[in-house]
Amino acid sequence: IDGFKGHGAFAFREYCIKFDILVAFLLPHSTHKMQPMDVGVFQWMKNAHQKKLRESLRQGNLSFNRRDFAGAFMTPVIPFLAHGPELVLL
Incomplete structure (x- = not known):
C-alpha cells in the first residue's frame, strides 16, 4: 500500500x-520503483487517453461513453500492434 x-x-x-x-x-x-509498468507503459496510455478526452470535450461531446473510451484507448495502441509483438513487449 x-x-x-x-x-x-x-x-x-x-x-x-x-x-x-x-x-x-x-x-x-515508491510504487513506481516496485511497478515500472505503471510508469513505462500505462503512463503514456493515460496521457493519450486524456488527450483524446480533451479533444472530445472541445468538440462539444459532453458524454464520453464506453465506446468513446474504447476508441481513445485503441488509437494509441494500434500503431504499436502493426509492428508486431516484439515492439509491444519492449
Whole structure:
C-alpha cells in the first residue's frame, strides 16, 4: 500500500484480518520503483487517453461513453500492434 490514508482505515484492516489478507505498506512515492509498468507503459496510455478526452470535450461531446473510451484507448495502441509483438513487449 502506497501511503493513501484510506488504506490505513480501521474497516480496511478489519477486512484484511477477516479474509486473511497480508498487507505490505510501502514508502510514499515508491510504487513506481516496485511497478515500472505503471510508469513505462500505462503512463503514456493515460496521457493519450486524456488527450483524446480533451479533444472530445472541445468538440462539444459532453458524454464520453464506453465506446468513446474504447476508441481513445485503441488509437494509441494500434500503431504499436502493426509492428508486431516484439515492439509491444519492449
